[in-house]
Every structure is written in C-alpha cells, then in structure tokens.
Amino acid sequence: MLIAGLGTLIFKKRKLIEVFPKSVRTIWNGCELRVLVLLSLFLQMVLILLGKRRKYIAKNWIRIVLWVAYLSADWIATVSLGVLSQAEGDSKDQSFDPNYIIMSCWAPFLLLHLGGPDTITAYSLEDNELWPRRFLELGVQSVVAFYVFLRSWTGTPINALAIPMFIAGIIKFGERIWVLRSASSDVFRDSMLPRPDPGPNYAKFMDGYSSKKAEGFKISVGTFEAPTVVRHNNFPDALHEASYFFKTFKRLFADLILSFQDR
Structure with missing residues (x-):
C-alpha cells in the first residue's frame, strides 16, 4: 500500500x-x-x-x-x-x-x-x-x-x-x-538525581566503639552541632547561595522529590 x-x-x-x-x-x-x-x-x-x-x-x-x-x-x-x-x-x-x-x-x-x-x-x-x-x-x-x-x-x-x-x-x-x-x-x-547516600555505617561504628572500649579508652556517645558559618551580606555570597538553592529547586521540574536534608 x-x-x-x-x-x-x-x-x-x-x-x-x-x-x-x-x-x-x-x-x-x-x-x-x-x-x-x-x-x-x-x-x-x-x-x-x-x-x-x-x-x-x-x-x-x-x-x-x-x-x-x-x-x-x-x-x-x-x-x-x-x-x-x-x-x-x-x-x-x-x-x-x-x-x-x-x-x-x-x-x-x-x-x-x-x-x-x-x-x-x-x-x-x-x-x-x-x-x-x-x-x-x-x-x-x-x-x-x-x-x-x-x-x-x-x-x-x-x-x-x-x-x-x-x-x-x-x-x-x-x-x-x-x-x-x-x-x-x-x-x-537522571542527571538531577544525587549520588546515593547510604547514611552512616552503624555496624562499623559499633565495632570501633567496642574495640576502643575493650582497650580501656573512656568513650562516650553523643551528638554535636555543626559550627555556625557567618556569611557577609555581599553580592558574591548571594550568588553562591542562589546557585546552590537553584540546583536543589531544579529537581522539582524533573518530577523528583526532595530528600530530608534538602528540605
């Protein structure tokens, strides 16, 4: 035909x-x-x-x-x-x-x-x-x-x-x-997907904790806060932050969800 x-x-x-x-x-x-x-x-x-x-x-x-x-x-x-x-x-x-x-x-x-x-x-x-x-x-x-x-x-x-x-x-x-x-x-x-982050290795952490404790070290477990970074309110820093947030916000246009850290 x-x-x-x-x-x-x-x-x-x-x-x-x-x-x-x-x-x-x-x-x-x-x-x-x-x-x-x-x-x-x-x-x-x-x-x-x-x-x-x-x-x-x-x-x-x-x-x-x-x-x-x-x-x-x-x-x-x-x-x-x-x-x-x-x-x-x-x-x-x-x-x-x-x-x-x-x-x-x-x-x-x-x-x-x-x-x-x-x-x-x-x-x-x-x-x-x-x-x-x-x-x-x-x-x-x-x-x-x-x-x-x-x-x-x-x-x-x-x-x-x-x-x-x-x-x-x-x-x-x-x-x-x-x-x-x-x-x-x-x-x-696919280009917007971040690299996979499995999170902290708790098994490796506990092995190190047990071995240090068995050697007689005084060990305590706790949390700490990251130091606060003081940023000056100038144009280069604003551009840097805008670029960082734009890369995160761009994922929404690709129908991707944000992780807990991104939110």
Whole structure:
C-alpha cells in the first residue's frame, strides 16, 4: 500500500508539473537546486536573528515566523540533499563543469544547516523527546551527503575545502542531537538525581566503639552541632547561595522529590 501510494503521488506530481509551460519547466529544472539552497540559507538567517528574541519579546508574529522557519528549515535542507543526490546521479561526463564541481560544497553546507543555529535548538519541549529520530536522520543524511561528495570529487582545490566543512557539518548535527538528548525528560531527570547516600555505617561504628572500649579508652556517645558559618551580606555570597538553592529547586521540574536534608 505504501509503494502504491508513493507511485500515485509521483504520478500526480508529474501531472501537476506538466500543467506549466515547457519554458517554465526548463527554467525551474536549471535553478531548482539553487533556489532550495538559498531558501535554506534564508531560513537559517531567520532562526539566527529571531531565535533568542522570543525570550524577551512576547509577540505573536515572532512566534509564528519562528515556528514556520523552524519546521521548514530541516525539511528544505533534506529536500535539497535529495535533489542534489538526484542531480549527481543524472549527471554524465560533467566532471569538469564548474556547476558540477561546486556541488561538492553544497552537501556539507546543507549538513551545517541541518545542525541548526546556536540561537535555537528546539522550539518546544516535545522536540527534545524526538532525538532518536534526529539520530537516525543524522545517519541517513550523512550517507547522502557523502555520496554526493564522492560523486562530485574531481581532485580540485574546492573539493579539498569541502572536507573540513563536511566534518564540521557532522559535528554540528551531532551536537544538536546531543543537546536534544540531554534536555529530554528521562536524561534530564537522571542527571538531577544525587549520588546515593547510604547514611552512616552503624555496624562499623559499633565495632570501633567496642574495640576502643575493650582497650580501656573512656568513650562516650553523643551528638554535636555543626559550627555556625557567618556569611557577609555581599553580592558574591548571594550568588553562591542562589546557585546552590537553584540546583536543589531544579529537581522539582524533573518530577523528583526532595530528600530530608534538602528540605
């Protein structure tokens, strides 16, 4: 059923394309890839400029523009890689064509776009839970980009410049997946759990107490209060205490309970 549905979709797409005149289709086939790459670059610029502004500007137009740009950026970059791989597969005897050679830089360039800008990693908390899909996408898109890179390899200096960009694109995409995983609910909750504290070892304490008493030492058992630390009311101490209490209070956002010592 899935194959039949895809075949029907391709057939309808071809019928839709045939509606346009042949001159329009010729122009579009020549500039399709360039338009997609420029559109992907434009969406990245929108995310860079408006990614942080939603934190202190509560306006609906910013939310709508960011939402559309965030959802469209990955889709456009993925479609561009698909068109690029198809163009590489259809090309024959074009190893010395400048347009063919420059395609080796577009594949890692699109990988950088899939990594996203540093101003916005996820639009909502639900996006963090989808990090396994992003991990699978990293593997698939890296293989496609590497295929395009190998097909367009001609040994020219521009091919050599694409190698560090390709490595940077994989690292950038991997960093985004790592951040999404770190912010997911399960991993975030596990990171908030303190180290296990079994409490005092009473058996070891009683063994030491009995051995010291048998040796003739005068031993008494009691409690003592910790010395009171006098803190000066200055800004560095306030920041230190605020950081300490913030780490404790942050556990409540991960649906964790506080221990007796924390309370």
